[in-house]
Amino acid sequence: MIKESIWVTLLALFFGVVGATAQKTTERFIPVGESPGVSGKYSVIGKVQAIDPLTRTITVVTPAGTHEVNISEECRIWLDRSRLKRTNESGNFNDCQKGRTVEVLFASKEKRGTAAWIKILVER
Numbered sequence: 001m002i003k004e005s006i007w008v009t010l011l012a013l014f015f016g017v018v019g020a021t022a023q024k025t026t027e028r029f030i031p032v033g034e035s036p037g038v039s040g041k042y043s044v045i046g047k048v049q050a051i052d053p054l055t056r057t058i059t060v061v062t063p064a065g066t067h068e069v070n071i072s073e074e075c076r077i078w079l080d081r082s083r084l085k086r087t088n089e090s091g092n093f094n095d096c097q098k099g100r101t102v103e104v105l106f107a108s109k110e111k112r113g114t115a116a117w118i119k120i121l122v123e124r
Contacts, residue, residue, distance in 0.1 A: 031082040043105040076117040
């Protein structure tokens, strides 16, 4: 009985890790606001209000308030082209343009201002 519960626990841990890794790998293909378990819980969705290329920061306005977001060189940036019926692709800091809708996942709760990834909605 104990051995069975250990196997069940190990399998649950294994598939939990595989699931997390799979989402990290496929995240770039998930549209803005539709990331299971992330969108709206751990990420913010809003419009880019300001861009500062010197400090690599953007200001994002959401219904809950304004967020200053630091975009490091390691930050993954994706262009969500799903509304155009096209494949999403990698982007860069220059794709952060005033007025665009973005979803930002922060690197951690402690580093609330630093982005782990950003999805930019491309509508034309």
